[in-house]
């Protein structure tokens with residue numbers, strides 16, 4: 001059985017004190033959620049403060065990106081996997097569509113970022129997904145295939161087994177337009193099949209594939225009923241503790 005993961009991506013929102021307040025509210029609201037893993041991804045400056053406050057609870061902390069560089073060095077603006085670990089992170093989001101489209105995160109970087117994260121014991125949440133134009137042209141699966149092929153190029157089965165994958169159709173991120181459970185299931189099934197082909201059944205059956213794209217308290221339960229949807233990566237609706245807690249507690 002795959003334990004579901006509900007992860008909140010706070011993007012570039014919240015000061016340190018706002019992040020801590022939201023995390024503390026969330027901590028009590030999800031204290032009894034044992035059916036899933038709960039992850040929040042604050043901005044870099046809030047990571048340590050949030051990680052300290054949720055230590056010992058069922059909330060884990062993710063960074064929203066990581067450097068592809070492993071060692072100390074002249075890499076202005078970069079933050080290494082070791083530093084994220086030191087700040088209390090257990091996970092890191094890699095290859096989010098906003099990073100791919102706005103900040104030049106090409107698959108080659110993403111491949112190296114995944115390796116860096118794994119080397120320092122961080123669990124990557126690898127994002128993939130197609131744009132509306134790519135879907136309308138009938139290329140959605142091909143796009144995801146291309147992304148995963150390049151991002152995981154040269155990876156051993158045991159490394160891929162450590163990942164979480166998030167399928168996030170770009171047209172559903174922050175738009176209020178969610179993929180239907182059938183659309184999401186179709187792509188999740190495709191990704192699981194792809195993983196079976198490339199890395200074998202034990203990897204594909206164990207790996208959690210999250211759906212992301214306008215997940216809200218009122219659509220999470222339906223999405224979670226789909227066979228290959230193992231959780232959600234939530235943006236907007238994760239910013240308020242109450243609404244994110246309702247998503248975490250989708251089974252109530």
Ligand code: PEP
Nearest residue numbers: 173174212213214235236
């Ligand atoms: C995201 O940022 O990964 C995301 C899915 O955002 P939203 O839930 O706001 O669509």
